[in-house]
Amino acid sequence: MSGSTIKPWVVGNWKMNPVQSNAQQLIEEFKQLLQQNPILEEQCQIGVAPISIALQHVQQQLADANRSILTVAQDLSRFAGTGAYTGEVSAELLKDSSIEYVLVGHSERREILGDTTEVLKAKVQNALNAGLTVIYCVGESLEQREAGQAEQVVLQQICDITAVVKADDWRNIVIAYEPIWAIGTGKTASPEDAQMMHAKIREGLSQITALGASIAILYGGSVKPENAADLANCPDINGALVGGASLNAESFYKIAEAFANTK
Known part of the structure; x- marks a missing residue:
């Protein structure tokens, strides 16, 4: 399997947003868009990452969508x-609540909230041991990019x-490349720059694991409908x-549609 034949993933990271009523409206609008113009499951994996106190409620609200x-x-x-x-939620408790997927290593966790390499390793290990799929985030700062690093x-x-x-655990890893300088800034790596880094990641994964060619690598850095198709290509x-x-339900739908139709 080559990178171009992997079924795409489009995951919405809501971060510390929105309030409950807006979340409910957002989900209903997104489900309606999928009902009007379906995106087939075999075309694209779609997911949303709400705040922790909303996980089960969002999961329940999504249950009657016309696709997973x-x-x-x-x-x-x-x-x-x-x-x-106090205040913690373990991998096992997520699994017990039928939450099967988790982000680890987002730049905001690394840069703002102090997740060290050792902490991230523990989180990844716990998630995999509990049977979760990990979306593992990586990315460089503007300073590191300008220094050629x-x-x-x-x-x-x-x-x-x-x-x-472990060797078989790589089946449950998705990589998300998110250049820190492009997150929430409106700046986006050019498709050429993003592809270059993704190819390097693919090359590195292939040296680490025999499954390297089949691991999905997502781009995360001010993705919007206007640049989704170019990135998807x-x-x-x-x-x-x-x-x-x-x-925004329409924006998110259009991004998912771009990846579903391009891949």
Whole structure:
């Protein structure tokens, strides 16, 4: 399988948004768009990552959609199981609530909330041990890119987790490349620059695991309807991790449609 033949993923990361009434409206509008113009499951995986207190409610609201829409946790605890860890939600508790997917390593977790390499390794390991699929985020800062370190930084972030990912576990890993300088800034890596990095990631994954050619690599950095088709046309860009545009049903639908129709 080559990068161009992987079924794309389009995942909306809602971050710390929106209020409950707006979330309900957003989901209903998105379901209606899918009803009017279906995007087949074999064309594209679609998921949304709401705030933790809304996970089960969102999952229930999505249950009557005309196709499967994944509910994705934005984070999980570095501690496994249950115990005296106030405020934490473990991989096992997510699994017990039928949440099967989780983001790990988003730049905001790394840069703002202090997730270290050791913390991220523990989160990845716990998620995989509990049977979750991990969307593992990597990306460089503008300073690192301008210093010519972008590829080194991104590939190192992938190598950071290899010690806790067993050979078969790579089937449950999705990579999301999110250049930090393009998140929420309106700036986007050109399709050419994004493809170049995705190809390097693909090359690195293929050196790490025999499954490297079949792992989906998503782009996340100010993806919007206007640039989705150009990104989707790149052979090693297998979908999108969408931020702000996922808070608008029509924008999110158009991004999913672009990847579904292009791949």
